[in-house]
Amino acid sequence: MREIYLIYSTFPNPDEAKGVAKKLIEERLCACVNIVPKIDSIYWWERKIEEEGESLLIAKTVEEKVEKITRRIKELHPYDLPAILVLKVEGGLVEFLEYVGRETKG
Numbered sequence: 001m002r003e004i005y006l007i008y009s010t011f012p013n014p015d016e017a018k019g020v021a022k023k024l025i026e027e028r029l030c031a032c033v034n035i036v037p038k039i040d041s042i043y044w045w046e047r048k049i050e051e052e053g054e055s056l057l058i059a060k061t062v063e064e065k066v067e068k069i070t071r072r073i074k075e076l077h078p079y080d081l082p083a084i085l086v087l088k089v090e091g092g093l094v095e096f097l098e099y100v101g102r103e104t105k106g
Contacts, residue, residue, distance in 0.1 A: 002063065002064075003063040003088065005062070006059070006087040007030070010056055011078070017037075017056070027072065028104060029068060029072060030069060031103035033058065034057070066086055
């Protein structure tokens with residue numbers, strides 16, 4: 001079975017996240033994307049603490065698509081320095097993991 005990864009990225013709003021999600025799906029870079037429309041982010045930026053509402057995008061993909069999906073999110077992202085994190089999946093429902101593998105073959 002192919003190794004599965006989650007790609008985590010935050011966006012300024014749900015519409016920006018959905019626009020990127022649709023492109024990632026259309027380009028077969030991931031099998032599915034979840035968007036959490038409202039999260040609170042607190043972070044250091046330019047020597048001060050910032051607090052913003054954001055939207056969270058989580059994409060499910062396979063190992064061989066990780067670099068391309070990371071580059072594509074960066075290209076499409078409105079932030080100068082987007083949070084893009086790659087998390088290796090260590091387990092899960094086998095049928096779902098197989099689904100992710102099948103849907104990213106294109």
